[in-house]
Amino acid sequence: MSAELLLQYISYLLTGIGVLAFLVSVIVQAVKEMPVFKKIQTSVVALAVSLILTPISVIVLCNYYRIVIEWYYIFAAIVAAFIVYLVSTGGWERVASIWNRSKYKK
Numbered sequence: 001m002s003a004e005l006l007l008q009y010i011s012y013l014l015t016g017i018g019v020l021a022f023l024v025s026v027i028v029q030a031v032k033e034m035p036v037f038k039k040i041q042t043s044v045v046a047l048a049v050s051l052i053l054t055p056i057s058v059i060v061l062c063n064y065y066r067i068v069i070e071w072y073y074i075f076a077a078i079v080a081a082f083i084v085y086l087v088s089t090g091g092w093e094r095v096a097s098i099w100n101r102s103k104y105k106k
Contacts, residue, residue, distance in 0.1 A: 020054055020088075025088045031045065042081035043089050045083045058074065
């Protein structure tokens with residue numbers, strides 16, 4: 001495997017994690033005000049959404065590219081879901097803390 005091909009795969013992986021983290025963040029922000037999810041912590045909802053969204057996206061991509069789904073694809077998707085969760089929650093918490101520090105309080 002050449003270094004160019006390896007870097008291309010790494011960039012695809014990072015792009016996928018970024019897109020999934022963005023989708024998880026958007027879904028959590030849209031869903032967290034529902035009466036069912038108001039009592040649950042936002043980070044728990046984000047973890048659940050990432051654990052659902054990441055394996056589904058792997059299955060959809062495997063079907064799109066006509067790749068046979070192996071068990072370790074699903075296992076890797078579950079491991080990647082934790083990375084997606086960490087990226088998505090860390091980003092929103094940092095933005096919220098910056099907003100809370102900078103906004104005017106009476």
